[in-house]
Amino acid sequence: MTEGYAFTIFLLLAEMLTSQNVAGHVISACFSSNKTLDIDCGAGHMVHITKTFYGFSPTGQCQLVAAEADSGCTFDDQTRYPCIGHRTCSINLPTGRLGINVPACGQRSNYFQLEYVCVLASSVRDICGTGQITAQNGYVVTPSYPANYLEQDVCSTTIVVHPTQKINLNIIDMELEEQGKTDCADLLYFNDKLRSITLCGQRRNNSYNMHTNYLQLELRSTSRGHSKGFWLYYE
Known part of the structure; x- marks a missing residue:
């Protein structure tokens, strides 16, 4: 079986699982x-x-x-x-x-x-309880989402998909506590090895096209857990 054919079968199986x-x-x-x-x-x-x-x-x-x-x-x-x-x-x-x-x-x-x-809900991964993710698409949330997260901590996960795929990240929902008008008490940081982005505040259905098949996701929290956190989808 060629590598290209095997990858095609893998994508079809991933699509079937997602549709379920x-x-x-x-x-x-x-x-x-x-x-x-x-x-x-x-x-x-x-x-x-x-x-x-x-x-x-x-x-x-x-x-x-x-x-x-x-x-x-x-x-x-x-x-x-x-x-x-x-x-x-x-x-x-x-x-x-x-x-x-x-x-x-x-x-x-x-x-x-x-x-x-x-x-x-069982298909959604906790950013603080998941190591490397290799599925071609999926959901990632903060701890306890949609309830407020309580940890004052830094936790992360990495996503690595097939080399031919460039990751698209969609922020379905985000509420991360701000600090004043320009700073973040809590933040979402992501990095695809070519660029990094830091976000906080409130967002819904914002998409970011990555340049690679690699994505590091990180939650940095210094607040007392007054925010809902985030729910992400990647493909």
Whole structure:
């Protein structure tokens, strides 16, 4: 068996395993008919919100439909929802029949759409309890996530994937305590051997393209555990 063929089989198996851990869903509602959007991923699963947006439908559809997709009458929502990482999630919708203005088409939105996946909690790795990771994709969290982490410590893990793969890192959810306006009490540090990045504060669905197949992830904490931490996905 050639190396290339073996790697192809490995990727297919990895994709099959990932599909068993993740199921995609879309829910939406018109503002006049619903007050909340509610998610329940079930026992042993975590809510991963992949996209939320406001939209205007001229035909009164309560979701983005194929016939109206080309009109571009949507506006991405950048809200960081505290329920990310939990089993359940409830998102309040704007009151009244109309939502925010959609600049792309000059209309007031009349529906809100949410896209999410349910992630098997047992497939998620703790950054403080994991050595080297060699899976082609996966999830990494701080201790006790989505509850606050309590350690004042430094812990890390490294990800090493196939040499032909360059890692893409997605910050699904992050809340790391800041110190003043410019400093970090706690931080996420990552390094791909060619560059390093340090982050703190709050973020949601931010992506970083690495230059190599290697990634060092590090949590540095000096606070008293008042923050949720982070949830990362790499591939």
